Amino acid sequence: MQFTTRRRLVATSLTIALGATGLAACGSGDDDQEAGGPVSLTYWAWAPGMDKVADIWNATEGKKQQIKVTVKKQASGDDLVTKIITAAKAKKAPDLVQAEYQALPTLVSNDVLADISGEVKGAEGEFAPGVWQQTTLGTDAVYAVPQDSGPMMFYYREDLFEQYGLTVPTTWDEFAQTARALKKKDPSKALTTFSSNDSGLFAGLAQQAGAQWWTTEGESWKVGIDDAATKKVAEFWGGLVKDGSIDNQPMYTPSWNKALNTGKQIAWVSAVWAPGTLTTAAPQTKGKWAMAPLPQWSKGERKTGSWGGSSTAVTNDSAHKKAAARFATWLNTDSAALAALVKEGGIYPAATSAQTGGALSEAPAYFSNQPDFFTTAAEVAKTAAPSAWGPNVNVAYTQFRDSFAQAAKNKSDFTAALGAMQEATVSDLKKQGFEVTG
């Protein structure tokens, strides 16, 4: 009996092994069989309601072209990038992925994303140049189609600003004065906080100041995290934290929600998606907030940074890249698709034509007191500064959280924290085998 069991075991494991090789052989079939038969694509995305938008495609355009898209909902974040890269290592990545702009260089340098310039070149005109540039990484290739963007803005409690006799700051100098004026009038309040838990905010502020964190020079990378522009931003916020003009507690915590809800903090530097966050964080202050363009570094300038935003990319593992690229283009440029994305996913579309009118003709319910919310937002979106991402944004971001959390807590030197961020990023790039100059 023992003997037969063992033999069966050997036989089964052999079958499994043989089966695996057989399947592996099938998997590496030829690239694009466009002509033949219906195509089925999988799409990893995190935006809410993306499956419903895909259903629209499957019922209309997709039906005509015999391309069916299935959405597999994922959790967003840096971990998803790792997961996609791991899947690509095993040649099992889905056909389409939703990817944040800052993740694109990481994915490209790991050879995950396909160049779809041939299929999507025509879509370039639909987007602001600063947004489109993020999907090309400054090359002739196109690695993704922009989906949503996060132009940054200044949000403030209109009623409390009036109560304390404050004016909306148009420059960062005025911003600092406003913070100090508020502290003088009511020491228990703070204009806002410097948060170390979301690196995207700091990156966006640095972009506005003109920072270029990753650039290429020929074959090598140049890291400019501690460039003059970013230093200026770090010193500015470090100074405000140090003299106690603003709070130093992180965002998105229950106590931060409470501070917004009870008016302990009366402003927030955020992006176009803030209404959604405020709806859950500060439900009792609905209708009391207003949005204004971000304060500027010099008077009369009109610039903003970007915080958040993502794109739709096609992977190298896809056996139907052309079909996938066609879906990605439809998803982010077709008016019906964009309307559904806005309605179901609550995104702020990157396509300029969709930024006003349609689903965005009315202000978000939370901002019913500011009927021109999206008209203003579209104006701000046009002024987004270009961003420059590199292949190890995740490392820089992790280091930001570590060293700036310390610096904010101890109210110590922000430039030293910035130096640590630069150093960690450069040494990681070198460790990964990239050439680094400067």
Add this chain to the structure above:
Amino acid sequence: MTAVTTRRTAPAAGTTPGTAQGPPRRAPRDGRRIAWVPTMALLIGAAYCLLPVAWIVVAATKSGRELFSTFTFLPGTGFTANIADLSAYRDGVYWRWMLNSLFYAGFGALLSTAVSALSGYALAVYRFRGRETIFNVLLAGVLMPPVILAVPQYLLMAKADMADSYLSVLLPLILSPYGVYLARIYAAASVPADVVEAGRMDGGGEWRIFRSVALPMMLPGLVTVFLFQFVAVWNNFLLPYIMLGDDQKFPVTLGLYTLLQQGSNTPALYTLVITGALLAVVPLIALFLVIQRFWSLDLLSGAVKS
């Protein structure tokens, strides 16, 4: 487990700390003094473990509006609405995740216990060449955090074309070094060599001896292994996170994570996640309550003498 702990510590906190377990009034009569330091340490420990649970219980009753605005431990009014919202979210996918978790944890723990029982028994009872080496390798496996194995396991599964399937999560769980280790220790302690020898004298085959004689003796130990595995799989995050791409196959841990991380432009669904987390603890509590009685067997399972 939590419910039990609460019941036991609750009276202790009020009147006579430290004597809740034994007959309550004996300690003072014996003239023994209550050991305040250990008692306080234990009470602080209990509070430390129970406060988050209490928070989850209270927070699950709050509506989105109340969650961050009312006093932390003041119950809210939205419990039923929260459950209804959670069940309605994406056509009840939460309950699918719960079923998935039950399958992964229940079936996985059962298989893993069976493997642990067999190998633990073999390691404890038979003497064969390489036995200690195998055991030492297992010990090394106990020290190895499963986290670092997740990616290699994924690559292996992908090679066998089994990634993103129920099996891909189930298979790596079956061999648990800790389970085998526990089973061996337990078998060595509870199955005396004399009993096995007696079985052989009576003409029982090895399989029969294992099944009819050793297995019942090992049962309390195996229950422990089962529980450990069940809890470990139920709480497992990284392995399914890497293995699974299809959200219809997610266990509840992963599913709740997708509710939290919806991208920067969408707020996290805190109320749903909190309610979901609370409901996800219920099966664990139920399991502990049901399985507790098996542990009392431990006292009855005498060896050869007595």
